[in-house]
Amino acid sequence: MKTILFSLASIGLLGNVSPAQTEAAPAAATPALAAVPARLQELNYITDARPSADASFYVYLCSASWCGPCRAIMPKVIEQYPDIKAAGGEIILLCFDSTPQAGTAYVKKYNAAFPAVMFSAKLALPGFTAPRGIPNAVFVTPEGKVLNNGHGSTLLNWKAIITK
Numbered sequence: 482m483k484t485i486l487f488s489l490a491s492i493g494l495l496g497n498v499s500p501a502q503t504e505a506a507p508a509a510a511t512p513a514l515a516a517v518p519a520r521l522q523e524l525n526y527i528t529d530a531r532p533s534a535d536a537s538f539y540v541y542l543c544s545a546s547w548c549g550p551c552r553a554i555m556p557k558v559i560e561q562y563p564d565i566k567a568a569g570g571e572i573i574l575l576c577f578d579s580t581p582q583a584g585t586a587y588v589k590k591y592n593a594a595f596p597a598v599m600f601s602a603k604l605a606l607p608g609f610t611a612p613r614g615i616p617n618a619v620f621v622t623p624e625g626k627v628l629n630n631g632h633g634s635t636l637l638n639w640k641a642i643i644t645k
Contacts, residue, residue, distance in 0.1 A: 515625075516623070516625040526597060527576065528597045530597070538621065539623070542616065542618050544574060545587070546586065548615050555593070559593055562595055568640075572595040575598060575609075576597050578599070581599055608625040608627045609621070612630075616633025617632065618632070620643065
């Protein structure tokens with residue numbers, strides 16, 4: 482294509498177009514969201530909180546109100562959340578309750594400030610695979626690279642996980 486345009490320009494069929502002008506113009510650089518924040522914008526949240534699009538890491542926390550171990554770690558997760566946010570992280574609760582109302586009540590009970598969505602087998606998040614059990618925490622980069630996938634209590638060791 483470049484050769485044809487150069488030839489047409491050199492014999493005058495393109496007017497005063499120089500060979501340099503026949504180069505394809507570079508596409509305008511548009512800032513694109515990485516895989517995780519882009520997908521997170523498309524989800525239906527059961528809370529008013531929304532995830533940060535510019536977090537340096539994300540934690541998918543799989544939890545439910547009916548799960549004893551989930552309820553046991555939730556106060557510690559709530560306590561750690563401001564430090565996680567200050568470090569550039571974001572928690573997204575994937576609620577395994579049977580109804581959005583139960584999930585919303587669970588989040589409100591603990592006064593959780595992080596975003597929450599209902600878990601579904603159709604839920605497609607970069608770096609996420611459905612866990613075998615809950616609580617479960619999956620740490621991912623904005624691009625969806627998995628940093629750690631394990632029991633929900635691993636969230637309490639978040640500093641060690643994000644500095645690996």
